[in-house]
Amino acid sequence: MANVKVIFGSTTGATESAAAEIAAAFGVAAVNVANATADDFKADLLILGSSTWGLGELQDDWAAKIGLLEQADLKGKLVAVFGLGDQSGFADTYCDAMGILAQKAKERGALLIGQTSAEGYGHSSSVAEENKLFCGLALDDNNESEKTSSRIGAWVETLKHHLG
């Protein structure tokens, strides 16, 4: 059985519930980054989730614990990211925090999986997007909460394929 870890940061609970749904699909419990230790960053597949706050910033608990990711040895490890944001209220910084996590994981040598199409979203710009692809799963419980569960379900299936 592959060792899957889901680590999230969440201020008002939206990312926490997405993390719980993702973790349940792998039969594990999600870890709040506020309580995470270096050991939590050791996994066959590491799934990291953050909402975006301020203007394009990491969620507070992630900001406080970002050293754990910056020091993790992720060489050749599978990492996937997800983010919660508001594509209409914060169209210029939609899910930026997910892009920040992806960038840091890549800097540590991770193999990033789980990119998704950015078609059909109403944002105008995001550091999590390149060539019409998000670096991970972009969710929006402010405007499209009805799509969250199906987006998670499809995404989890693609991640499971990578695990073999």
Ligand SMILES: Cc1cc2nc3c(=O)[nH]c(=O)nc-3n(C[C@H](O)[C@H](O)[C@H](O)COP(=O)(O)O)c2cc1C
């Ligand atoms: C003050 C404030 C700033 C925000 N800034 C952004 C932002 O820059 N980009 C974005 O996509 N969403 C932004 N959001 C939306 C939140 O990321 C969104 O509500 C998210 O679902 C919160 O998730 P959480 O409850 O897990 O923290 C902001 C929300 C607030 C209240």
